[in-house]
Amino acid sequence: MTVKRILYIEDSVTSQLIFQRMFTPDCEVLIAASPRQAGEVLAKYPFDLVVTDFMFPQADAYGVISAVRQKHGPLAVPIIVVSGSMDQALKSRLLAAGANACVNKPLLNLAFRALVHQMLTQPQVEAQSAELVIACSFQWVQEGVCHEFCPEAGLHLTGLDRLQVSAQMLAKLHELWHQGTALGRITQERTHNYTLRRPDAALTPGSTEAPKPH
Amino acid sequence: MAIAPPISDIQVQEFIIRAVRNVCTRMLKREATFVEKSADAAYTGFKDKLHFFGSVGFVGQIDGIIYLCIPDDFVQEAAGRVLGLSSAEIEMNGDAVLKDVVGEITNMTVGGFKNALCDTGFPCKLTLPTIVRGDHLAVSGLKNTERHIFHFDCAGHRLVADIQMRQE
Numbered sequence: 001m002t003v004k005r006i007l008y009i010e011d012s013v014t015s016q017l018i019f020q021r022m023f024t025p026d027c028e029v030l031i032a033a034s035p036r037q038a039g040e041v042l043a044k045y046p047f048d049l050v051v052t053d054f055m056f057p058q059a060d061a062y063g064v065i066s067a068v069r070q071k072h073g074p075l076a077v078p079i080i081v082v083s084g085s086m087d088q089a090l091k092s093r094l095l096a097a098g099a100n101a102c103v104n105k106p107l108l109n110l111a112f113r114a115l116v117h118q119m120l121t122q123p124q125v126e127a128q129s130a131e132l133v134i135a136c137s138f139q140w141v142q143e144g145v146c147h148e149f150c151p152e153a154g155l156h157l158t159g160l161d162r163l164q165v166s167a168q169m170l171a172k173l174h175e176l177w178h179q180g181t182a183l184g185r186i187t188q189e190r191t192h193n194y195t196l197r198r199p200d201a202a203l204t205p206g207s208t209e210a211p212k213p214h
Numbered sequence: 215m216a217i218a219p220p221i222s223d224i225q226v227q228e229f230i231i232r233a234v235r236n237v238c239t240r241m242l243k244r245e246a247t248f249v250e251k252s253a254d255a256a257y258t259g260f261k262d263k264l265h266f267f268g269s270v271g272f273v274g275q276i277d278g279i280i281y282l283c284i285p286d287d288f289v290q291e292a293a294g295r296v297l298g299l300s301s302a303e304i305e306m307n308g309d310a311v312l313k314d315v316v317g318e319i320t321n322m323t324v325g326g327f328k329n330a331l332c333d334t335g336f337p338c339k340l341t342l343p344t345i346v347r348g349d350h351l352a353v354s355g356l357k358n359t360e361r362h363i364f365h366f367d368c369a370g371h372r373l374v375a376d377i378q379m380r381q382e
Contacts, residue, residue, distance in 0.1 A: 012321075017297045017298070084318075084321045084325025086325075087329040089332060106241040
């Protein structure tokens with residue numbers, strides 16, 4: 001029987017050792033301490049299973065999932081995400097992004113071994129809860145007016161009270177979801193603040209150099 | 215729409231007890247018993263011997279930070295148990311291994327607490343852990359926060375979870 005190869009992406013030495021003790025010598029375990037290092041290892045070797053922590057100092061597991069999914073189908077290389085902060089919302093997002101299963105740390109030895117064994121022999125995709133969808137919306141205040149925008153639903157609501165606008169958004173999203181609108185597809189929300197500066201802006205009195213374009 | 219009511223003191227207590235017990239049982243293979251909720255931040259045990267203080271924050275609809283205060287000898291024992299290393303091997307590796315173990319214990323404990331907050335209707339995210347080791351350590355109270363200090367006994371060692379949080 002060929003020994004299955006697992007890539008474990010984890011920055012904590014403690015968790016690396018626990019994992020290695022759990023699966024060696026039954027499997028060949030390769031460790032990457034960061035998603036970046038994992039990218040290099042994935043480019044060199046084929047794997048039967050990828051297990052990754054969720055949070056790293058400079059990245060999270062979404063990048064790993066998307067890199068693996070660009071190359072392989074969901075059952076060719078299953079992905080298990082483990083995290084101490086695995087709440088229902090995060091789990092739902094990770095499954096939507098392409099993870100096969102999500103597990104809370106600390107790992108329960110027997111259950112986790114069983115899951116790994118199953119993913120190595122009969123990979124499957126853990127079903128997302130039909131009762132839970134995480135819809136993403138963005139809120140901001142402009143000239144005293146509170147705005148909230150949900151890109152998936154194309155809803156833009158405004159009002160003077162932030163909580164009231166949120167309540168209206170939630171009610172509208174519920175209504176759309178019950179009508180069959182697909183929600184919960186946004187998996188990586190980020191807020192970017194861009195600093196814009198005119199390249200030809202004149203020197204202001206007292207300044208010693210011209211503003212540099214970004 | 216129903217907006218989630220504020221987290222009550224009883225919920226905070228339930229969440230932290232569950233999180234601490236879970237980590238001690240699953241990771242350290244030890245039972246943790248809740249001893250008391252204390253109003254006194256100046257626990258004298260911190261002066262007697264070396265401690266590790268691990269802290270992880272949570273940010274979102276509810277903000278806060280949890281300090282986990284763990285005696286040094288307990289961490290040494292836990293590291294040996296979890297990593298399968300002898301005391302000599304642990305000593306040889308120095309602070310780094312012990313800090314990593316405390317980081318994981320803190321991360322998982324605060325993660326368990328944070329997951330309970332999220333599943334109750336208060337979405338929030340964790341910050342990365344910070345670990346310090348020393349004697350005479352103390353946790354300062356933050357302005358405008360509710361403070362809850364819980365004491366646990368795990369295999370004869372006193373563990374303290376100091377929670378400071380702010381609800382909108």
